[in-house]
Amino acid sequence: MDGIAPFKLLVSREEALNILLNSIKPIDRTELIPIERAVGRVLAKDLVANMDIPPFDRAAVDGYAVRAEDTYGASEFNPRILRLVGVLRAGESTGRRLGSGECIRIATGCPIPPGADAVVMAEFTEERGEEVLVYKPVHPQENVSPKGEDIKRGEVVLREGEVLTPAKIGVFAALGLRKAPVYQRPKVAVIPTGFEVKEHGFALEDGHVYDINSYTLAAVLMENGATVTRAPVIPDSYEMLKWALHKYLDHDMIVFSGGSSVGERDLLAKVILEEGKLLFHGVQIKPGKPTLFGLVNDKPVLGMPGYPASCLSNAHIFLIPAVRKMARLPPKKLTVVRAKMARRFVSSTGREQFLTVKIVDGRVYPVFKKSGDITSLSKADGYIMLPVNLDVINEGDEVEVILFE
Amino acid sequence: MDGIAPFKLLVSREEALNILLNSIKPIDRTELIPIERAVGRVLAKDLVANMDIPPFDRAAVDGYAVRAEDTYGASEFNPRILRLVGVLRAGESTGRRLGSGECIRIATGCPIPPGADAVVMAEFTEERGEEVLVYKPVHPQENVSPKGEDIKRGEVVLREGEVLTPAKIGVFAALGLRKAPVYQRPKVAVIPTGFEVKEHGFALEDGHVYDINSYTLAAVLMENGATVTRAPVIPDSYEMLKWALHKYLDHDMIVFSGGSSVGERDLLAKVILEEGKLLFHGVQIKPGKPTLFGLVNDKPVLGMPGYPASCLSNAHIFLIPAVRKMARLPPKKLTVVRAKMARRFVSSTGREQFLTVKIVDGRVYPVFKKSGDITSLSKADGYIMLPVNLDVINEGDEVEVILFE
DSSP, X not given: OTTOOTTTBOBOHXXXXXXXXXXXXXXXXXXXXXXXXXXXXXXXXXXXXXXXBSSSOEEXXXXXXXXXXXXXXXXXXXXXXXXXXXXXXTTOOOOOOOOTTEEEEEOTTOBOOTTOOEEEEGGGEEEXXXXXXXXXXXXXXXXXXXXXXXXXXXXXXXXXXXXXXXXXXXXXXXXXXXXXXXXXXXXXXXXXXXXTEEOTTSOOOTTOEEOOHHHXXXXXXXXXXXEEEEOOOBOSOHHHHXXXXXXXXXXXXXXXXXXXXXXXXXXXXXXXXXXXXXXXXXXXXXXXXXOEEEEETTEEEEEEOSSHHHHHHHIIIIIHHHHHHHTTOOOOOOXXXXXEESSOEEOXXXXXXXXXXXXXXXXEEEOOOOTTOTHHHHTXXXXXXXXXXXXXXXXXXXEEEEEOO | XXXXXXXXXXXXHHHHHHHHHHTOOXXXXXXXXXXXXXXXXXXXXXXXXXXXXXXXXXXXXXXXXXXXXXXXXXXXXXXXXXXXXXXXXXXXXXXXXXXXXXXXXXXXXXXXXXXXXXXXXXXXXXXXXXXXXXXXXXXXXXXXXXXXXXXXTTOEEEOTTOBOOHHHHHHHHHTTOOEEEEEOOOEEEEEEBOTTEEOTTSOOOTXXXXXXXXXXXXXXXXXXTOEEXXXXXXXXXXXXXXXXXXXXXXXXXXXXXXXXXXXXXXXXXXXXXXXXXXXXXXXXXXXXXXXXXXXXXXXXXXXXXXXXXXXXXXXIIIIHHHHHHHHTOOOOOOOEEEEEESSOEEOOSSSEEEEEEEEXXXXXXXXXXXXXXXXXXXXXXXEEEEXXXXXXXXXXXXXXXXXXX
């Protein structure tokens, strides 16, 4: 297999993304987790209400439970007078049936006593000892929240696939359910590679640099619904890459990052070719050309560029959509700002370009850094995607900046 | 203190928010945490680079380290011929000084050997045994990433107050720093109250409902940078509220939710008035009027409405801005969609209104639910804020919908 040319399977960004996404299967495994930790998770089963909410007809206001007909004709100058036969404070209920001409003082949320069919708001009454003067009539059901008004028993309240928000967690809580069935998060292994890449905690020797990519990729993955195993740095040898691939194949996805040189990149391609299928190898994009993708035992395996900035920009383009599909999350919402270029920019790469930019006083400045530079992203506000066939953007041209957030 | 009128200190939403935010002090406590858990956290100290990145002049491409002047005049038809005196694979370096007419094969990322000042890309060379034919000249520093090009030792790379993104975590990693100094998350206690509110795990008796608000508020708070203690449900009695207030005063903020009746709301107002300062009590907003705020021992204490939907809508309006300020996070980014009303809506409350809506086929439908209904939010796509003085929105009127996300 020595004959693999570098970037044999060079594809456009769009093709690469299609190939990648078509190979990703959403996670089917589910788990039951406490609702207080379920925000942002994806519901794995329709939620069918096990009870009515409210569970009983209840008072919607503070006032007096009455038979509506007893209040008809009441007015400011001609109050109806009812007999006060009980008091319901919050949390209390009564089996006492309301007779004609009777009323019960009731707090918001209390069950409507039998016989009553409406509540007169306290504002339109006056309590005098055993008597209550009602200054305004109510119609039946007025100020009553009927049983099941919010949620009806048997109703599908939430659908499989919905992302749980605070309000949806409130639905579980309302039904007395303390756990929610959700899809498991995809388990992703991030494997930094490279003879020159060193673990943190060791002093750097000549020619060595610290591992950056496994940290940035892990952060990106966790922000987008995955759990991450950060593997130790693996030397870029055929045997070690193959060993690492198999060691982490129990994950749902494997992401290699690095090597920076052509020879090293080819090693991973070779391993994937021999152990599974290599679906693309090289993308017409700058930076980030040395990105490759394949399937081994049906598990997606991504090879990301070694340069920290290229690795991270390609994570935005490829890894985020892939992991979100796997996690069953909707595509990441991008915040796009339209603004004018502060200066001319010449692009002559023949590839699509991911250009990091700063926005200063509403004008867009390219962050002129090399693709090896982590600060090309850490100091940028966002990026613009320049099409393959674009040569020049002129000062004053309007561009769409996708913000980093 | 029996004479407190309900909603004595009724204020507009804007005034309420001003009073609240002016009382919130950002957290000053800091902590040192592993960078792999630091995404989304707020940097507590300027990060001054402790080393140069790259730490040495390095090859930016795969090729041959040369003395640039040795390549001058090279062309496709007239290559310069250099003597190959070494090979640097990834991770390797050499002390061997390059002499005139010599070159060293070098992988991307390797330190430039002493004596060399440029790298010729492999594409423009041909290796024949001990000789390398160079077909294109390079100028000094070509294809070299000089030491400190990305980050200079002593440079302030990240500023106090920045929210850590994957790229910024990459900066820490590049510098070999495994921990980041960040501001602590605000500690917020959520205290559900109400005689009618029951803990999960118990069967509901007549007239009781399950606690919803402590779950929804906890979810909102955690999404916005806080850590949360969910207290057990506290009965709405003066003594119990006072006890709970003092028990949780070791937190940075206390949020009570409930009681739904006027009498119960007044109890909390009374406790705050006696133990500290009551800054507002009632807001001109629908739903969510019974919201109150005060300071006890300088700690902000919020009283949220008992109705789950009002409680949660007011969390959007008041709690999120407050906790984000405390956590030193920028204001929540709202996604606003402009669309046309699908039907007429009459608002005659004399208060600002938080109206939950669904967007169907690009048209906006109010979610007609009562403010007690948790599904008024769980089934909505977002909300519109209707000004106090608005009576009617007509079918076809364009409105701004703030999406729930």
